[in-house]
């Protein structure tokens with residue numbers, strides 16, 4: 081997988097670095113600063129040896145969930161997304177992927193069971209078709225959403241039903257092409273905020289507004305908790321791969337965002353995957369704003 085150039089609008093001008101890493105080799109132990117946000121994107125179509133290794137790292141609950149998918153490609157995507165999640169979190173925590181333990185909040189948001197002294201990592205995962213996106217931060221709530229952009233989707237109908245009146249009006253003010261981009265801006269930003277809060281759809285979708293007009297910075301504009309709640313959150317809009325839209329909502333104060341595109345290389349030996357080789361980044365670039 082070659083280096084891609086995902087586009088992102090960083091909060092308040094934070095520099096954005098994008099790198100490529102190759103699973104299972106690197107990066108060995110990513111360093112996450114207290115004001116950093118790390119993003120990981122990966123295609124969920126692995127070599128067979130990678131799927132096998134990732135499946136081995138899942139717990140019984142994840143394997144049971146995987147087994148419930150009727151379609152093989154859906155099963156593979158689930159296995160790879162959750163195996164990579166374990167792999168990446170294990171690198172931060174310096175533990176083997178299979179030793180990662182989760183707990184689940186009332187509405188299903190997973191978080192880490194952390195041992196005493198472990199970094200206070202928080203994460204959120206999203207997957208759509210064959211792309212997964214993972215956000216990792218320290219001591220901040222975070223939510224992420226990625227969506228495959230589907231031409232021909234009833235964007236006007238869905239936004240009229242699910243967006244707030246202000247967002248729906250912002251959509252209607254745009255021409256047809258801009259409306260599609262605005263729709264995915266709105267959808268992913270709303271989902272990211274809901275996921276950061278961990279409340280699922282118990283948080284009414286019309287109880288808050290996000291920016292969605294193309295070219296405008298990603299932002300939470302209105303929320304039920306008033307201006308204090310609005311100031312609490314930063315939103316980031318990005319295109320993690322061609323044909324996908326995504327957003328991250330994170331508690332404010334992020335100064336630096338680093339993203340990795342994770343390429344999946346075949347396992348050379350049967351017990352690999354937990355290697356401690358160093359970061360094999362191929363370079364970094366400042367992303368374009370959108």
Ligand SMILES: CC(C)(COP(=O)(O)OP(=O)(O)OC[C@H]1O[C@@H](n2cnc3c(N)ncnc32)[C@H](O)[C@@H]1OP(=O)(O)O)[C@@H](O)C(=O)NCCC(=O)NCCS
Nearest residue numbers: 187188189190205206207225226242267270275278279280
């Ligand atoms: C539960 C919910 C987070 C699912 O979102 P989704 O877009 O279907 O799926 P995503 O891939 O983005 O996220 C799923 C992952 O989020 C995590 N997750 C699960 N429940 C969560 C919650 N309450 N809060 C945050 N993250 C959650 C899990 O890691 C999950 O992965 P898994 O399903 O493979 O275990 C929920 O917000 C939802 O059902 N959203 C759909 C709302 C909608 O219809 N919006 C209309 C457009 S605005």
